[in-house]
Amino acid sequence: MRDNTRLIHGYEVFDEQTGASSIPIYQCSTFKQTSIRQDQPYTYSRFGNPTRRALEEGIASIEGGRFASAFSSGMGAISAVLLSFSRGDHLVMGKSIYGGTFQLVNEVLQRFGIKVSFVDETDLDQWRQAIRPNTKALYLETPSNPLLQITDITSVVSIAKESQLTTIIDNTFMTPLLQKPLELGVDLVIHSATKFINGHSDVVAGLVVTDDPEWAEQIKLQQKVLGSMLGVEDCWLIMRGMKTLGLRMQQSCQSAEAISHFLAKQPQVRNVYYPGLPSHPGYAIHQKQAKNGGAVLSFELANQQAVYSFADAVKLPIAAVSLGGVESILSYPVTMSHACVPKEEREKQGVTEGLLRLSVGIEETEDLLGDLAQALEKIDQ
Numbered sequence: 113m114r115d116n117t118r119l120i121h122g123y124e125v126f127d128e129q130t131g132a133s134s135i136p137i138y139q140c141s142t143f144k145q146t147s148i149r150q151d152q153p154y155t156y157s158r159f160g161n162p163t164r165r166a167l168e169e170g171i172a173s174i175e176g177g178r179f180a181s182a183f184s185s186g187m188g189a190i191s192a193v194l195l196s197f198s199r200g201d202h203l204v205m206g207k208s209i210y211g212g213t214f215q216l217v218n219e220v221l222q223r224f225g226i227k228v229s230f231v232d233e234t235d236l237d238q239w240r241q242a243i244r245p246n247t248k249a250l251y252l253e254t255p256s257n258p259l260l261q262i263t264d265i266t267s268v269v270s271i272a273k274e275s276q277l278t279t280i281i282d283n284t285f286m287t288p289l290l291q292k293p294l295e296l297g298v299d300l301v302i303h304s305a306t307k308f309i310n311g312h313s314d315v316v317a318g319l320v321v322t323d324d325p326e327w328a329e330q331i332k333l334q335q336k337v338l339g340s341m342l343g344v345e346d347c348w349l350i351m352r353g354m355k356t357l358g359l360r361m362q363q364s365c366q367s368a369e370a371i372s373h374f375l376a377k378q379p380q381v382r383n384v385y386y387p388g389l390p391s392h393p394g395y396a397i398h399q400k401q402a403k404n405g406g407a408v409l410s411f412e413l414a415n416q417q418a419v420y421s422f423a424d425a426v427k428l429p430i431a432a433v434s435l436g437g438v439e440s441i442l443s444y445p446v447t448m449s450h451a452c453v454p455k456e457e458r459e460k461q462g463v464t465e466g467l468l469r470l471s472v473g474i475e476e477t478e479d480l481l482g483d484l485a486q487a488l489e490k491i492d493q
């Protein structure tokens with residue numbers, strides 16, 4: 113079965129009891145037991161629920177792992193993974209990881225005695241050199257946000273394996289359709305399902321997938337005791353959204369590629385960051401590990417004034433944080449994702465006042481290109 117078929121038939125999508133064409137929302141906290149003498153598959157919805165189970169089997173099937181857990185947010189999923197480590201453990205992470213993860217690490221994990229080193233994720237020597245005797249895991253995110261830098265997954269996995277370390281990846285930007293880290297040897301895959309997997313900017317959710325039974329048991333325990341499992345209505349909505357993931361990605365990625373090529377030729381645009389452009393420094397590595405450049409790109413205008421004129425003139429993309437919706441989303445990292453990062457540090461990272469990020473939706477490519485073109489013309493040169 114290929115991915116687009118798997119999205120529709122690769123898990124228990126239909127209800128065994130009634131034949132209903134979508135798994136029902138089992139809106140219950142508890143389950144009537146056949147007998148108090150024995151256990152049964154479902155007893156209490158925090159421990160397990162058939163609607164949640166269906167979503168978990170669905171994502172496991174597409175990501176290519178045997179086990180998955182659904183959480184109330186991407187951060188819920190990331191917390192469940194990272195709180196599996198113990199006092200005295202050390203982790204190595206890419207320095208451009210998601211802002212919420214960075215905050216979790218610095219403001220919570222370090223307080224519990226879990227140490228973290230950050231490395232330039234594109235430099236394999238830095239990953240290797242950061243490993244200490246108490247290092248337990250390497251944590252990466254590729255492409256990175258918002259500059260879409262590429263980390264070589266296979267090489268990071270082999271560095272981890274030399275020292276028997278776990279590898280963890282946040283695969284939100286690529287989705288399981290474009291990049292399958294478990295096949296490349298990664299142990300745990302995390303998604304903010306809020307983004308492309310749900311795809312409609314109407315649910316916040318997170319997922320963890322693994323093929324390792326011990327990790328699966330650990331993550332299930334965290335889900336149960338931290339209590340951050342996803343509610344049944346949201347599980348149903350994510351499944352509803354996920355069925356069209358293939359079609360949505362096809363349209364969005366095709367437009368993102370066309371937009372990147374278009375922007376790269378415009379005099380008002382200083383830089384385009386998109387791993388599907390052959391001029392991108394990570395292009396060759398990205399081609400090796402992912403199907404295409406994805407649906408997110410960033411580009412740099414001359415300065416903040418140019419950004420404001422452009423953003424005021426653009427009509428289709430909504431100005432918002434987040435990404436991965438059916439509607440195109442334009443984000444300004446300086447006042448949104450990177451507002452808390454000191455200016456000097458932000459600029460060192462390449463997040464300048466001219467930088468914009470565009471998550472490309474499923475609108476007609478020509479309409480998006482036309483809209484961006486007219487908005488660029490509004491910038492006073």
Ligand SMILES: *Cc1c(COP(=O)(O)O)cnc(C)c1O
Pocket residue numbers: 185186187188210212253257282284285304305306307316317318
């Ligand atoms: C949005 C996002 C998260 C956090 O997910 P939430 O669902 O907002 O909790 C984590 N990682 C990446 C890469 C994201 O884009």
